[in-house]
Amino acid sequence: MQNVNTSEISENAHEKNSRGKIAFSKRNIRRRSVKAREVVMIAIMSAITVIGNLLSFPVLPIQAGTGMVIIAGIAFGPLAGIIIGMLSRFIVNFFTGQGVWTIWQMCCWGLLGGIAGAVFSKIDIEAPRSRDFKVLVGPVTAVALMEVIAYISFLIWPGGEETFLGWRLYVFGFIGLVIGAIIQRKRMPADDITLAVFTFMVVFIIYGGIMNLGTMFMSTMSAADLSLDALRALYVTGAPFDLWHALRAAIFVFIFGNKLLVKLERVKIKYGFYRVHI
Numbered sequence: 001m002q003n004v005n006t007s008e009i010s011e012n013a014h015e016k017n018s019r020g021k022i023a024f025s026k027r028n029i030r031r032r033s034v035k036a037r038e039v040v041m042i043a044i045m046s047a048i049t050v051i052g053n054l055l056s057f058p059v060l061p062i063q064a065g066t067g068m069v070i071i072a073g074i075a076f077g078p079l080a081g082i083i084i085g086m087l088s089r090f091i092v093n094f095f096t097g098q099g100v101w102t103i104w105q106m107c108c109w110g111l112l113g114g115i116a117g118a119v120f121s122k123i124d125i126e127a128p129r130s131r132d133f134k135v136l137v138g139p140v141t142a143v144a145l146m147e148v149i150a151y152i153s154f155l156i157w158p159g160g161e162e163t164f165l166g167w168r169l170y171v172f173g174f175i176g177l178v179i180g181a182i183i184q185r186k187r188m189p190a191d192d193i194t195l196a197v198f199t200f201m202v203v204f205i206i207y208g209g210i211m212n213l214g215t216m217f218m219s220t221m222s223a224a225d226l227s228l229d230a231l232r233a234l235y236v237t238g239a240p241f242d243l244w245h246a247l248r249a250a251i252f253v254f255i256f257g258n259k260l261l262v263k264l265e266r267v268k269i270k271y272g273f274y275r276v277h278i
Helices: 002-031 036-056 064-076 078-096 100-118 133-156 165-181 194-217 229-270
Strands: none
Touching: 002 229, 036 064, 036 078, 036 100, 064 078, 064 194, 064 229, 078 100, 100 194, 133 165, 133 194, 165 194, 165 229, 194 229
């Protein structure tokens, strides 16, 4: 009789536990439901990014498309930054040309938006221009130190290369970014100087590094054509373009980034959401 009661109690407890899990899952689903205003905001930010990229690409000495992706990530969070970045690049290439490079560019823009949303803090409307240069010391010092080590490694072991401008800039720079992120555990403030320095570093190292690697895969007809020599050559020839791209994006966020973020913060407060959760 005791065994029967024990079995019944065990079954009842299991049933209650299952019901609790189902109820918890339903609450999570309701909490994560997509709101219409969030979808509209993602569509609007993607449209602005596309227009900015198309206008600045042939005419202006700024890169509004890349800059807007970073601003969108900061304003609406990493997930929205990834979506806006990938969607915007996909649409842009309908005007500039679709190809196998589209997926690489989509991944790069999505990654930039996601990283920006993860490392920057909430926008302060009351003190939008406050600057804390101590926050930049760790990441900038880490990247600069790793680039010095990269140059020393080139002097000690050139590896048949004729110039320092090549893969070392990207690899050692990426290591410096990781170290800087570990050192700077607090979220960075979104002032104009911090935005510009962050944009320059991530666009050159992340976007440039990935696209140069992608170019090698896209330009080869078979796996036999892949080689380290070809990759080194691409990093050398791609460095000036990546530096120019990063500089143009940094100029854009330096001039417009803080102003746009404050405007977007007011829009988020007005319509009742801070960051987009999808």
